[in-house]
Amino acid sequence: MSFLTLTHLSKCYGSQRVVDDLTLSVAKGEFVSLLGPSGCGKTTTLQMIAGFTEVSSGQITLDGRDITHTAPNTRGLGIVFQSYALFPHMTVSENIAFGLEMRRMPRAERHERVKATIALVHLEAHADSYPRQLSGGQRQRVALARALVIEPPVLLLDEPLSNLDAKLREEMQFELRHIQRKVGTTTLMVTHDQTEAMSISDRVVVMQAGRVTQIDAPFTLYEQPQTRFISDFVGKANVLTGHVAASGVHVNISPGDLSLAVDSIGLTPGAPALLSLRPERIWFTAQAQGLLDGQVIARFFLGSQWLYRLETVAGELMVLCPNSDAPALEEGSLTGLSWSSAALRVLP
Amino acid sequence: MSAPALLLFACMLLVPLGLTTVLSFHVFDHATGVKDGYTTAHYLAVVTDEYYHGIFWRTFWISGLTTLLCLAIGAPEAYILSRMSNPWRSICLLVVLAPLLVSVVVRAFGWSMLLGPQGVINHALQAIGLGPVRILYTETAVIIALVHVMLPFMVIPIWTSLQKLDPWVENAALSLNASPFTALRRIVLPQVVPGLLSGSLLVFGLSASAFAIPGLLGGRRLKMVATVVYDEYLHELNWPLGGAIALVLLLANLIVMLSYNRLFERRYKNAMG
Numbered sequence: 001m002s003f004l005t006l007t008h009l010s011k012c013y014g015s016q017r018v019v020d021d022l023t024l025s026v027a028k029g030e031f032v033s034l035l036g037p038s039g040c041g042k043t044t045t046l047q048m049i050a051g052f053t054e055v056s057s058g059q060i061t062l063d064g065r066d067i068t069h070t071a072p073n074t075r076g077l078g079i080v081f082q083s084y085a086l087f088p089h090m091t092v093s094e095n096i097a098f099g100l101e102m103r104r105m106p107r108a109e110r111h112e113r114v115k116a117t118i119a120l121v122h123l124e125a126h127a128d129s130y131p132r133q134l135s136g137g138q139r140q141r142v143a144l145a146r147a148l149v150i151e152p153p154v155l156l157l158d159e160p161l162s163n164l165d166a167k168l169r170e171e172m173q174f175e176l177r178h179i180q181r182k183v184g185t186t187t188l189m190v191t192h193d194q195t196e197a198m199s200i201s202d203r204v205v206v207m208q209a210g211r212v213t214q215i216d217a218p219f220t221l222y223e224q225p226q227t228r229f230i231s232d233f234v235g236k237a238n239v240l241t242g243h244v245a246a247s248g249v250h251v252n253i254s255p256g257d258l259s260l261a262v263d264s265i266g267l268t269p270g271a272p273a274l275l276s277l278r279p280e281r282i283w284f285t286a287q288a289q290g291l292l293d294g295q296v297i298a299r300f301f302l303g304s305q306w307l308y309r310l311e312t313v314a315g316e317l318m319v320l321c322p323n324s325d326a327p328a329l330e331e332g333s334l335t336g337l338s339w340s341s342a343a344l345r346v347l348p
Numbered sequence: 349m350s351a352p353a354l355l356l357f358a359c360m361l362l363v364p365l366g367l368t369t370v371l372s373f374h375v376f377d378h379a380t381g382v383k384d385g386y387t388t389a390h391y392l393a394v395v396t397d398e399y400y401h402g403i404f405w406r407t408f409w410i411s412g413l414t415t416l417l418c419l420a421i422g423a424p425e426a427y428i429l430s431r432m433s434n435p436w437r438s439i440c441l442l443v444v445l446a447p448l449l450v451s452v453v454v455r456a457f458g459w460s461m462l463l464g465p466q467g468v469i470n471h472a473l474q475a476i477g478l479g480p481v482r483i484l485y486t487e488t489a490v491i492i493a494l495v496h497v498m499l500p501f502m503v504i505p506i507w508t509s510l511q512k513l514d515p516w517v518e519n520a521a522l523s524l525n526a527s528p529f530t531a532l533r534r535i536v537l538p539q540v541v542p543g544l545l546s547g548s549l550l551v552f553g554l555s556a557s558a559f560a561i562p563g564l565l566g567g568r569r570l571k572m573v574a575t576v577v578y579d580e581y582l583h584e585l586n587w588p589l590g591g592a593i594a595l596v597l598l599l600a601n602l603i604v605m606l607s608y609n610r611l612f613e614r615r616y617k618n619a620m621g
Contacts, residue, residue, distance in 0.1 A: 073522040073523070073527060098521070
C-alpha cells in the first residue's frame, strides 16, 4: 500500500540530531507536506530522500526497493528546488528535455513529450526563451515541468512557492494541486507556510526540532491539534490555561473564577490543562449575556473578515468575524463573547 | 567623475604609446643614432625578416601552450577550490595566489636553480636513471615557469565564475539522471565560459609580453619578442626598430585576443545574456 516509506530515519551532524527517528509512509498518488518552522529538519529529510544528504541511520524504500544508499542520479525522482536551479544556458525546451536526453530517449519521442509537458504548464509561448527572460512564476513552471517530464515515481518539492509574491503563490497552489491530480504523481512537499500545506495536501506532517509531532489530514490537524505548538503554528489560536476540576476543565481566571465545560476524557482532576479556542469559533453577544465579557483593544480589516483583539479576564483573545452587513465593533467598545463547548479543545 | 582616471590613463599609456609610434618611424643610423627623417624600413624588416618571424612564432606558440596548460590545470583547480569549505578554501586560495607575492625575478631564479644541470630535478631524474636532461635555457623551462606564474590569472576568473553558479544546479542535473561527469560538462562548464575566456586572454596576453622569465630561463639564444625589444633598445641602441617590434607585438596580440574573444562570444552569446 505504502509507496514511499521512511523508517526511523535520522540525520546527525556531530552530536546534533537534525532529523530524529522519522517514520512516514506515503501512499501512491498522495500529496504529503512536511510542515515546520525553519531549521526543523524538513529540508534535510527531503535531501535524504533525494540522495544529496547521507542518511545517518534508518531506511528509505521506494516501491519496495531500498534506496537508502543509492546515488542521487539513479533514484529517478523529480525534484523542484527552492531556487528552481534551472540551467541558465539552456532554453525552456532544452531544460525540460535534459532529463529525457539523459535517459537516451529517441529524439522524436523526446520532442513529443517535451511539447506535451510545456502545454501542461501553459508555457507554449516561451518554449525557446531562456530562464532569465521569464518571470518568477514562469520559472517555477519550468522547474515543475522539468521534474515531471521524466514521469518520476515521486515528486519532491522544496519550498516551491516561497520565492513568489502572495497573489501568484495562491494561484500556483491551485495550479500545483491541479497538475498533481492530473498526472497522479506521488508528491512530497516541504514548506514552512501552513496555509500552503493545508490547502493542497492530502496529509500534513508537522515537524519540530527534527521530530514529527503530528501526521494528519489538514482538517483534523486544524481541528484537533495535538500540541500547543501545532495549535499556534497551524492557523490562529487562543490558548487558555487552567486546571482540571472534577467535571470538565476549570479555567483559571483572576480575579474571578469561571468554569468551562469541555470533554474531559482522559484527564486527571487537579492537573493543569491547556485549552485551544479558534478565533473564528467565537461570536459576539450583548454584554454579560455570553460566557465572558471583553473590551475591543484593536481591530484589523482583512477584507473578507474582521480580526479583533479583546482584553478579557481570561487574557487577550483573538476573534475572527465574517465581514457581513452588521456594523463592526469600534475599538474600546465592551461586548460579550460566546462559543459552543465543542469549540474548546484540550491540548495534551 | 572619471576625468582623473582618464587623465592618468592618457598620461601613462597613450602618450608613451604615441611617442613610441612616432619613434618607430624615425630613420636610424648605426653610426649617428636616431635621425630626423621618417621611414617604414623598420616595419618592413620585422615583417619580411625570417629571424623575426621565428621569434614571433616562438612567442605565440609558447604563450598558446602556456594558456592551454593553465586551462588544463587551472579549471579543475578552481572547481575543487569552489567545492572546498572554509578554512581550507582560504588557505588553498592563498597558496594559489602565492606566486604573485614574490618578485618575478626571484621566482625565475628559483626555477633556474631547480631546473639547472645540478638542480633538484636533474638529481631526481638521475636517481631513477633518466638523466641528466637539459631543461634550463630551453622552451620547456620557459613554459614551466610561465605556467607557474600565470596560474593565478587563470584560477581567479574561473573561480569568480563558479561563485556565481547556483550550487543546486549541479544537483538538479544529477536528479535528472546525469552522471557527475555529464553534469560537469553539460551544466557547469558552459556557465563558466566567461571565466575561462577572460582567464585565457589574461594568460595569453601576459605570456606573450613576458620579459623576465624568457630572459632569465631562456638564456641568450632562446629569444622571445619582449627580450628582442630589450636587446634592440639596450644593446643595439636601435630604438626605432625596438619600438617597431613592440608595436607589431601589440598589434598581433590584439588580433589574436580579439578573434579568440569573438569566436567564444558568438558560440556562447545566448548562454551569457
